[in-house]
Amino acid sequence: MQILRTVLLVLATVLASPALPQGDKPLVITDTRGDRGMLAPYVHARNGIAYLYTSYVFDSLIAQDAKGELVPGLAESWTLSEDGLTADLGLNPKARWHDGQPVTAQDAAFTFSYMAQNPYPFASLGNIGQAEAISDRHLRLTLKKRDAGLFSGLLLALPILPRHIYSSQTDPGHFASPAAATGSGPYRLVEYDKAHGRYTLEANPDYYRGQPLFDTLMIVTMSTDAALQALNNGEVDVISYLPPERAGDAEAAGWQVVAARSGHIVKIGFNHEGLFGDAEMRRALAYALDRQAILDITSTGGEAALADTGYFQSGSPWRGNVADPAYTHDPGHATDLLEKQGLTRGASEKWQRDGVPVTLRLLADGAQARIAQVVTDQLEAFGFTVDLRLMEQAALQAVPAGGDYDLLISSTSTTGDPSDIASRVKGQSWNADRYHGDGRLDTILQEAGQSATPDERLTHLHEFQRLYAKELPSLMLLDPVMATAHNDRVELSFMPDGALIGIPTAIDKSAFVTE
Amino acid sequence: MLFGLAAGLLLLLVAQPLMPAYRSSRDVLTAPGREHLLGTNDIGQDVLTGLLYATPNTVLMALAAATVATATALIVAGAAAAAGATTRNMILRLVDALQVMPSILVLLFIGTLMQPGLAGLALLLGLTSWHEDVRVALAMLRRELQRENVRFARHMGASRTYCLRRHVLPAIRPALAALYLQNIRQVTLRAAGLAFLGLTDPRLLTWGGMMQDAMEHLYTPAWLWLLLPPALALTAFLLIILLLIENDPAGARA
Numbered sequence: 137m138q139i140l141r142t143v144l145l146v147l148a149t150v151l152a153s154p155a156l157p158q159g160d161k162p163l164v165i166t167d168t169r170g171d172r173g174m175l176a177p178y179v180h181a182r183n184g185i186a187y188l189y190t191s192y193v194f195d196s197l198i199a200q201d202a203k204g205e206l207v208p209g210l211a212e213s214w215t216l217s218e219d220g221l222t223a224d225l226g227l228n229p230k231a232r233w234h235d236g237q238p239v240t241a242q243d244a245a246f247t248f249s250y251m252a253q254n255p256y257p258f259a260s261l262g263n264i265g266q267a268e269a270i271s272d273r274h275l276r277l278t279l280k281k282r283d284a285g286l287f288s289g290l291l292l293a294l295p296i297l298p299r300h301i302y303s304s305q306t307d308p309g310h311f312a313s314p315a316a317a318t319g320s321g322p323y324r325l326v327e328y329d330k331a332h333g334r335y336t337l338e339a340n341p342d343y344y345r346g347q348p349l350f351d352t353l354m355i356v357t358m359s360t361d362a363a364l365q366a367l368n369n370g371e372v373d374v375i376s377y378l379p380p381e382r383a384g385d386a387e388a389a390g391w392q393v394v395a396a397r398s399g400h401i402v403k404i405g406f407n408h409e410g411l412f413g414d415a416e417m418r419r420a421l422a423y424a425l426d427r428q429a430i431l432d433i434t435s436t437g438g439e440a441a442l443a444d445t446g447y448f449q450s451g452s453p454w455r456g457n458v459a460d461p462a463y464t465h466d467p468g469h470a471t472d473l474l475e476k477q478g479l480t481r482g483a484s485e486k487w488q489r490d491g492v493p494v495t496l497r498l499l500a501d502g503a504q505a506r507i508a509q510v511v512t513d514q515l516e517a518f519g520f521t522v523d524l525r526l527m528e529q530a531a532l533q534a535v536p537a538g539g540d541y542d543l544l545i546s547s548t549s550t551t552g553d554p555s556d557i558a559s560r561v562k563g564q565s566w567n568a569d570r571y572h573g574d575g576r577l578d579t580i581l582q583e584a585g586q587s588a589t590p591d592e593r594l595t596h597l598h599e600f601q602r603l604y605a606k607e608l609p610s611l612m613l614l615d616p617v618m619a620t621a622h623n624d625r626v627e628l629s630f631m632p633d634g635a636l637i638g639i640p641t642a643i644d645k646s647a648f649v650t651e
Numbered sequence: 652m653l654f655g656l657a658a659g660l661l662l663l664l665v666a667q668p669l670m671p672a673y674r675s676s677r678d679v680l681t682a683p684g685r686e687h688l689l690g691t692n693d694i695g696q697d698v699l700t701g702l703l704y705a706t707p708n709t710v711l712m713a714l715a716a717a718t719v720a721t722a723t724a725l726i727v728a729g730a731a732a733a734a735g736a737t738t739r740n741m742i743l744r745l746v747d748a749l750q751v752m753p754s755i756l757v758l759l760f761i762g763t764l765m766q767p768g769l770a771g772l773a774l775l776l777g778l779t780s781w782h783e784d785v786r787v788a789l790a791m792l793r794r795e796l797q798r799e800n801v802r803f804a805r806h807m808g809a810s811r812t813y814c815l816r817r818h819v820l821p822a823i824r825p826a827l828a829a830l831y832l833q834n835i836r837q838v839t840l841r842a843a844g845l846a847f848l849g850l851t852d853p854r855l856l857t858w859g860g861m862m863q864d865a866m867e868h869l870y871t872p873a874w875l876w877l878l879l880p881p882a883l884a885l886t887a888f889l890l891i892i893l894l895l896i897e898n899d900p901a902g903a904r905a
Contacts, residue, residue, distance in 0.1 A: 361870070429677065432677050433675050433676070433677055433679055433694050433695055434694065436679050436680070505853065506693060506694050508853075509675060509694055509853065509854070510694055512854065513674045513675045517674065523766075523852065524852055524853060524854060525766075525852070525853075526853050
């Protein structure tokens, strides 16, 4: 009886205690899309958000602070040799895997060789000649050629794997047991509900880089309306992607909203093997379109800003501080340019080439349906006949470069370390520019990659920006705005160039750790 | 009424070059008013203009596709009813196979090969929806064929065609009309989805397409002028067809 009374007393004290301390209540983050896959490098879904969540669990050699500046990650120091071909990194001796084992240079070296054999889509290791562990704390990387983006690109993006777990895995794409999510990051995955797309992460108490801010992080799937309701009810703390036109609703309810241009722009790509093979034709099209009107019509709630035409978007640290050519709507000039290319106006003012009416075949990602319709209207008003097709992304991917199209409206990233730009310009993916031109852009990018100093790299990138806006491998239309709503339990902000690999987000892991 | 409908459609078709263009504008989602009698949609297109362009497209396509579907179903059911057990079973298995296979697959496949216009679309929609009516039509036909009046007429030497025309078709006419109406409704809504598969030009305006676009605005006041006009137009159209069928002198005689 005495014991029971004591137990009851203790229980009553616990239950009656005032509000739990901040860290004890889970921080709940909403995601509008469902399942992002298991949070381990080879099994998460292949999109930026899944990669971002995985970065809560897996640290890289180099990390970012809340402003996006490079700070020590698993490596507490790094140096680059004079010739730029050898990098020496000193690993943090306090770093531990979630199972308690120390993180060593052998783990890092193993990651490089393992990922060379089992390619990981978010990190390209083609330029790494050798990765060797000189000692437990000393990792040496030998490069095949200079890479100005080694630290801000590859080493920031590459999650380090635990050798004692992954060395026995020959098929990591099917390794999804809980052990696969053994990382060295500030949070460890304790529960993953695939059906509901729900994740529970707990603080890693021995985290080497400071104290995780919350004992528990939860990621739940919710529609925007449900999420706003839940934020009002105190059930969630962060709406990771709030449609910008709903920002007013959240602010009216007293919540904080941070918003920024995403740098994931909507653009018109050209078929460079067809009518738009010549830069003059692309410029003519740019002048024929009224980009400002496209923005005004499709973004009445502040969903986007007018994109910059020189690839890098306003706010990007890589961007030169000059105004890009705006290609302000000028049908007269567009007409002049087209006529110089041998096009003529035929009956009822329709454009003709060699007496044959020009029909532009315009493909668009279904998500860009409204923009595509406005573009079509403008082109028709200018005298082109347009054959518009909205397609699924999978179907668009199947349309080869030089295939049966003239224009292609898609969305693509311009953020992250510039070492990826070459693949976004030359690459064959449906939303890449698929552009080779006279090779000048490629040369500039290679020179930028070989730069010895950051300043030299920037000089080349500014030259790239200028030439891109002139040559128009693609015409950038709009830069969508992204917004995040949250209560006062967290302090969030968007990094200027996106987090890690250029993900436009306010919920990078730096927001959830005290330095 | 039939003449009125036909004349109205013809007028809309002829007047199309004279009508204002259905273009996007900066007047996005304006409520009905003096300038835009039925308001504008989310890219500033005038809803009334859209409705006028969509009407002949929708009506002609729906009538044609539903006719193709209902007629094909009736012919196949007739063949099955007239044939022996083996053939009938084969036909029914074929129908089962078509029913199991989603018609969207067929449409996607065709969409990669060609881009049909309005007529092609009607044919395509008709040919991918007839199988759903075969079993119903067959049951009706077999029931009627076994009735006393048919058997008596046959006994008295009446030809199959005579029996079909004089006894069977008039008897199943109301049910056929119901199938026809159902086909019209289904075809209208299915046509709306095809633009999203890249099968047709998304600017090919139909009521179904306008309704589909309006669904995004269900939670804003804009649904009033985006969803209601095409939905009411579709309802009115179905009602008119229903009245036409019911008041048809040939139908009344039966």
